[in-house]
Amino acid sequence: MSINSTTNKNFTNFYQVKTKHSGLLSWLLTTDHKRIGIMYLVSILTFFLVGLTFAFLMRLEMLTPGPTIVDAQTYNSFFTLHGMIMVFLFIIPGIPAVFGNFFLPLQIGAEDVAFPRLNLMSYHLYLVGAFLALYSLIFQTHIDTGWTFYVPYSLRTGTDVTLTLMAAFILGFSSILTGLNFVTTCHRMRVKGMKMFEMPLFTWALYSTAWIQVVATPIIGITIVLVLLERSFGFGIFDPTLGGDPVLYQHLFWIYSHPAVYIMAIPAFGVISDVVATFSRKSVFGYKVMAYSTLAIAVIGYMVWAHHMFTSGMSDTARTVFSFLTFFVAIPTGVKVFNWVATLWRGTIVLSSPMLMALSAIFLFSIGGLTGLHLGAISTDIHLHDTYFVIAHFHYVIIGGILSMFIAGMHYWFPKMFGTMHNEKVAKTGVVMYFIGANVLYFPMFIMGYMGMPRRYFDYLPEYQIYHVVSTVGSWILISAILLMFINLLIGIFKGKPAGPNPWGAKTLEWTMPSPPPLLNFIETPIPNHDPYDYHDHDERVFREAKEKEKEIINQENS
Amino acid sequence: MFEQTSKYVSTVDGAMLYITAFSVLMLLLITVAMIYFVIKYRASKNPIPTQYHGNIVIEVIWIVIPTIIVLSMFYYGYTDFSELRNTKEYDEEYFVTAKMWDWDFKYENGTITDTLYVPVNKTLKFNITSLDVLHSFYLPAFRIKEDAVPGRDGFIFITPLETGVYDIACAEYCGVNHWDMYKKLVVMEQDEYYAWVESQSKENKPEVTTSEEKTVESESTEMSENNEN
Structure with a gap:
């Protein structure tokens, strides 16, 4: 990464490359992992905004007791749509599909993923599944089962869930194929000289996630097939009137859907690790422990699913065993948090927007993680299960931890993806608003939950109103923050100043090439460091001087 | 909040309080450390980072101690629960x-x-x-x-x-x-x-x-x- 390669003019970047197709087809038929990553980004954010709209409407409905803007049936559709869209279309594909596709090959010095055509097929499956889901959810039925589809209600409800289930089935395949692709890529495509334990932690996170995608996702596929057989042909698997068992469905559902939480979370942890290391100008504290803890979460996360079912009527022995196992998943997660904080120690801390977001995410995610302890202990969970406490817990994890890191990743990798810089001041304002909004929105829910407000309630007792009002105001702050940051980035694409290859002073391999990257990524085969975050000769003053010079060169060339 | 509607309620609230107290303590620890490091080691004050790759003793400490604490939480939750379920005589x-x-x-x-x-x-x-x-x-x-x-x-x-x-x-x-x-x-x-x-x-x-x-x-x-x- 020499100063000479600052400008992008001497290279044809992957946006400019001419292929045999042009226009939209040059995107839809590409096998370039970077274009596929960008397509995922656009699709996923579109669905995210749809899910966000439903969240906004739900909170608005909760502003006053009784009907505020809609009736009970519509409200039930809102939370089902919100859950389905956010879980299956946004947060599960989320970070791996967007940043994994774009940056996994770049971080390990590869030209592309191991199976580029399969990668494109994953995207097509995602698109087909997503449109089928949206069509069935919005135009065909007013689905009202909740995203969990618990039987027997989902078997009996008048709304037609067949098409929606087919969509989830197809989305599952997209996820499996992406996982398969990433596992192979990590093993086979690393640049010569890079060992497994020399990969950046974001790559480690993608690798562990990919294993969960491959191993856990087929179970949801099988479950969906069983539900369809039961709905269409009356097989008695889950419906007690046919001799089935509804609790079996819950087991099958959570055997996938609990690991799915880690499909969402582990990549976010990877982003935090990379961002914290970069802006502390320091190697991650306990790199190997971090890599192993990522694997440990993936493995242990597999064996705790029934903690969603402490009140379901399963045997007392099962409840005890799953409570016991659940606490072990807290350990590697806690270790990660400690290591991130320890990474800051004696570093050189640069409070850029991604770093600020990462620090805010560590705080918010810690609240989400620690309240998981209340839900892991059986006696307290029996009280808190299916109340707003659970809603607060997982939104602190998902909005506070995962969405935060998705947005942090958007800011961190933005200059690499688009070659321009966003406005840092606006971005930081957005981060602060996001932090306030998330707390105002979700904290009152802990109190309500403890007081006994059950979830998925269209109406509530008057004593809860004050908390609902505060929470709804929080939703407005949070949504404004998200829109502010998105608009800021959008403006950055078109009006931002050229970023140069490495505006943040990061050390991982994706920053050694021009921004945006050329078609086959690396101009020269990169030589990896033994430490992916090798800052041993770093001096922030020297780095800033070099940046100033680089800016001048860029300005001259552009004028 | 802390009603005494039954004996079981006070034990559950006790467990709740125990876990919450621990959580607040942990959160404070993490947050204070984060803020302190961010201020003390800000780039303008500390332009040259000290490379430090980790310490196995510290890692072991913060694996073992939290394990013991969370297992005590499991134990609380479990004993309350088994009391709730293993009642043999009722009126x-x-x-x-x-x-x-x-x-x-x-x-x-x-x-x-x-x-x-x-x-x-x-x-x-x-x-x-x-x-x-x-x-x-x-x-x-x-x-x-x-x-x-x-x-x-x-x-x-x-x-x-x-x-x-x-x-x-x-x-x-x-x-x-x-x-x-x-x-x-x-x-x-x-x-x-x-x-x-x-x-x-x-x-x-x-x-x-x-x-x-x-x-x-x-x-x-x-x-x-x-x-x-």
Whole structure:
């Protein structure tokens, strides 16, 4: 990464490359992992905004007791749509599909993923599944089962869930194929000289996630097939009137859907690790422990699913065993948090927007993680299960931890993806608003939950109103923050100043090439460091001087 | 918040407090350390980072200590729970049946009401089932919840220590009127309760099998009057 390669003019970047197709087809038929990553980004954010709209409407409905803007049936559709869209279309594909596709090959010095055509097929499956889901959810039925589809209600409800289930089935395949692709890529495509334990932690996170995608996702596929057989042909698997068992469905559902939480979370942890290391100008504290803890979460996360079912009527022995196992998943997660904080120690801390977001995410995610302890202990969970406490817990994890890191990743990798810089001041304002909004929105829910407000309630007792009002105001702050940051980035694409290859002073391999990257990524085969975050000769003053010079060169060339 | 509606409630709240205290402590530790490091090692003050790759002793410490603490949390949760489930002797038994979107409470003598009347200071067993989809029998004031699963019988025990009127809610999503399954649990003085049971068994026995709906309605109005006495 020499100063000479600052400008992008001497290279044809992957946006400019001419292929045999042009226009939209040059995107839809590409096998370039970077274009596929960008397509995922656009699709996923579109669905995210749809899910966000439903969240906004739900909170608005909760502003006053009784009907505020809609009736009970519509409200039930809102939370089902919100859950389905956010879980299956946004947060599960989320970070791996967007940043994994774009940056996994770049971080390990590869030209592309191991199976580029399969990668494109994953995207097509995602698109087909997503449109089928949206069509069935919005135009065909007013689905009202909740995203969990618990039987027997989902078997009996008048709304037609067949098409929606087919969509989830197809989305599952997209996820499996992406996982398969990433596992192979990590093993086979690393640049010569890079060992497994020399990969950046974001790559480690993608690798562990990919294993969960491959191993856990087929179970949801099988479950969906069983539900369809039961709905269409009356097989008695889950419906007690046919001799089935509804609790079996819950087991099958959570055997996938609990690991799915880690499909969402582990990549976010990877982003935090990379961002914290970069802006502390320091190697991650306990790199190997971090890599192993990522694997440990993936493995242990597999064996705790029934903690969603402490009140379901399963045997007392099962409840005890799953409570016991659940606490072990807290350990590697806690270790990660400690290591991130320890990474800051004696570093050189640069409070850029991604770093600020990462620090805010560590705080918010810690609240989400620690309240998981209340839900892991059986006696307290029996009280808190299916109340707003659970809603607060997982939104602190998902909005506070995962969405935060998705947005942090958007800011961190933005200059690499688009070659321009966003406005840092606006971005930081957005981060602060996001932090306030998330707390105002979700904290009152802990109190309500403890007081006994059950979830998925269209109406509530008057004593809860004050908390609902505060929470709804929080939703407005949070949504404004998200829109502010998105608009800021959008403006950055078109009006931002050229970023140069490495505006943040990061050390991982994706920053050694021009921004945006050329078609086959690396101009020269990169030589990896033994430490992916090798800052041993770093001096922030020297780095800033070099940046100033680089800016001048860029300005001259552009004028 | 910290009602003493039963002995079990205070143990659950105790566990809750213990876990919350630990969580707040951890969060403070993490946050204070983060803020301190960010200020102390900011780039303008500390332009040259000290490379430090980790320390195995520290890692072991912060693996082992949290493990011990979280296992103590497991233990608390588990002992409370096993106390709740392994009660062998009880004084009164009730049959709770959930359906879309209502509860039926059946007493040992065959009476069915839609408000649940129970005596104070007795160990009560609730057998819970459902006629259609999943519901969940939730007594927030007693920190207790058990799903009503069609085709299965769940059970819970409570021993109320104070008379009063408490909410019963459905906690498992069951359709359009899921939010509208609130009923009341009325804990009465023992003599008052037994007198009421006595009167019910004389009045209602023949009606129960013939017209369930009517019985339920008439009783509920009757009982709300009783209640005020």
